[in-house]
Amino acid sequence: MIDSLALRIDASRFDPADLAWMMHAQHKITASNWSGDVVDWSILSGFKVPSWFDGFILRVGATVMLEGSPKLYQGHNVTGSDDLLQVATSLVDHVFGRVLRLQSYPHAGDWLVRRLDVTHQFDFGTPEALEVWMDTAAGIQRGIRRATVDVSDPLAIDGYGAARTLYRGKRSRYRTGKVYVKGSDLMVHPPRAIKGDLEAVRALADQFRSVARFESVNRALWLSDHAVSLGLLPARFADYGPGIFHENVRLFFQQSGIPGLVSTGKEPICYFPVSYLHQKLHLPDLWQSEFAHYFQREAAMNDLTLLQSLYEIAPNPKTAQAAFDFLCRVRVAGFAQARQLTKRSQFYVIRRLLAAAGVSDAMMQDGQALSLVRLEPCKVYQFVPKRERLDLVQQAHALALDADIERLHREVFPPRVA
Structure with missing residues (x-):
């Protein structure tokens, strides 16, 4: 599923009146001089969304940048669609159409992708089996005889115990892999619709006690550098050097009528529109290139x-x-x-x-002989949660949404000038 999506588009695509209102609605960090007088500039830090509303990131300037997850429109991100255009459309329509109440805004297919998070969940059978595997993948040995996982670079550890997360390339502006226990994550970050009902949160989290969530965070720079191998650009582009490559991508966008963008600067980035990636990008390839080597079949060692x-x-x-x-x-x-x-x-x-x-x-x-243990598809299987509790979460979220949006416009957003 697509867990999170970050998009951008030129601000000129919005109605000037809507653009002015959104810029006015942004939270501003002002600066003052030594006397305490406010200087004549401020930093626009984006929309300030209160804690009682599912958060999203929206910054409005020469470029409009939006970031959010399915949690915004369905109340949770436990499951979701792997259709890029569908997820982008749901996100854009929800934020600009329903939350901000704009009459017109750019179609989701025209937005450029800045980041794309793809995730899958796998059930290890028992919490103990999952704990052992996470220890092994992180290179931890606790005095118990255990085979290694067949990886060349152990995952970094962020936090310990039930709430820990394993990372590959943490804080990278290129690409990041994350593995964490979904049951613990739901206890720490429960769906807002049932946050006040501890029993409901525990009942939902219990389904995921032995489930690991493998999340691949792919940024535009990585997509740009691997555009040829991912099938986003013709094979001939693999022969071009950096400068020639980006210039030819610009020409390719223009000649093909693709509303893409090649940024300027020391390290140019090729941004692809949602509609183009929806047609060309095979999402499982993103996830497999990050985690497939953890799922090789067992090989006996003697x-x-x-x-x-x-x-x-x-x-x-x-x-x-x-x-x-x-x-x-x-x-x-x-x-x-x-x-x-x-x-x-x-x-x-x-x-x-x-x-x-x-x-x-x-x-x-x-010194004892032991089999080299790797994750087996026959033992670790992709997890599909039961729908009953998730349906209740979505229903509770839908019931509260209209009142919460009304409160946003009454207490947080500035009034619209007719």
């Missing part, structure tokens, strides 16, 4: 396959044999004695090599 792996990845046969001999010494004399008989620098080379071959620290310390 001494023979381990030795073969070491010879394939080691810089030379001597180093591969030294790593295997070290593991054999652990089995005979124990880890402490084997490490004492190995030079410090050589031990760390062996440790990295064994880890790359699938031997975790815990496996190395006890």
Whole structure:
């Protein structure tokens, strides 16, 4: 599903009166001099949405920027559509048509995509199985013998315990991968419609106690750099250098009648419109390129396959044999004695090599043969929650929405001048 969407469009596409009202409605951060007098400039920080309303980001200047999730119009982001045009249309119509009550605004298909978040949820069967996998993926060993997950770079950890999130490329302006326990997330960030009913929140979260949410955050810069491999641009563009590439993309947009944009600056970005991405972009490719390697089939590891792996990845046969001999010494004399008989620098080379071959620290310390554990599609399956409770959330959200919008216009937004 599409979990979140960030869009942009030129402000000239809006009616001047609507544009002026939206600029006036924005929250402003003013500056003052040493005497306390307000200077004649301010920073427009976007619409200030109160906590009792599902938030969205809207900044209005020479460019109008909108960011939101399905939570805005359906009351939750537990499930949703993977149709880009449908999600963009629902978001744009909800914010500008229903919340701001504008009579006209640009069609969703003409907006340019700044960020696109694609997510899938997988059930590990039990909370314990999910906890073990998250430990393994993060490279944590808690004294329990455990095989490694077949990844070249462990995920970073943000927070511990039930509420933690695993990241790949956190704070990257390029691309980010996130994995977190959806049940814990619902307890911390419940749908606003049932936020005051703790029992209802717990009942909804209980469905997701063993469910991990894998979220791929793809920014425009990443989409731009991978436009050819994603099928957004013809194959010939792969042969162009940076300067020639962006100039040819501009010509391609003009000649094809695509309302795209190539930004200027030190690092130009190609922005593609929603309607074009809807036709050309295969959304599963975004998610698979981020997480598919976590879902490879299990491969049994024995001494023979381990030795073969070491010879394939080691810089030379001597180093591969030294790593295997070290593991054999652990089995005979124990880890402490084997490490004492190995030079410090050589031990760390062996440790990295064994880890790359699938031997975790815990496996190395006890010396026992173990299968290399990877996520299996037959054991970890895509999770589809029951609709009953989600339907109740959506109904409660729909019932409260009109009154909340009316309150926004009465208490937060400035009055419209006829």
